[in-house]
Amino acid sequence: MPGGKLVSVKIEYVRKIKKVQILGDFFLHPEDTIYKIEKALAGTYVGASKDEIAGKISKVLAMNNAELIGLTPEAIAETIKMAVKK
Numbered sequence: 001m002p003g004g005k006l007v008s009v010k011i012e013y014v015r016k017i018k019k020v021q022i023l024g025d026f027f028l029h030p031e032d033t034i035y036k037i038e039k040a041l042a043g044t045y046v047g048a049s050k051d052e053i054a055g056k057i058s059k060v061l062a063m064n065n066a067e068l069i070g071l072t073p074e075a076i077a078e079t080i081k082m083a084v085k086k
Contacts, residue, residue, distance in 0.1 A: 005070045011083050017044045020080065026071035033066040037076075046084040053077035 007024035011017060020041050028034050037060045044053060057073035060066070 005075075007071055007075055007079050009076075009079050009083050011080065013046050013084060015046060017041050017046060017080075022076060022079075024071065027069040029067050029069070030064065033060065033064045036060050036064060041080070050074065050077040050081050053080055 005024065005026055007022065007026065009023070010021040012019040020038050022034060022038060037057050040056050040060045041053065044056065054073040054077040057076055061068060061073065
């Protein structure tokens with residue numbers, strides 16, 4: 001990702017995301033918001049646009065008054081899109 005940050009995802013899917021785990025060298029406060037993001041992404045169609053996925057992530061961040069440091073929702077969305085293409 002830009003700035004040299006590392007992000008990866010472990011993802012299970014068949015047409016829709018069943019389970020996703022977001023990993024990397026970024027910070028998120030409060031930390032448990034990552035689980036809420038992962039839960040919110042479950043059920044998302046793998047054909048969803050990067051903007052749709054980033055929007056879901058941004059919504060969870062806003063609802064939890066959370067701050068993502070060193071990474072953007074768009075970068076996570078891009079990583080997910082790359083993972084489901086392979």
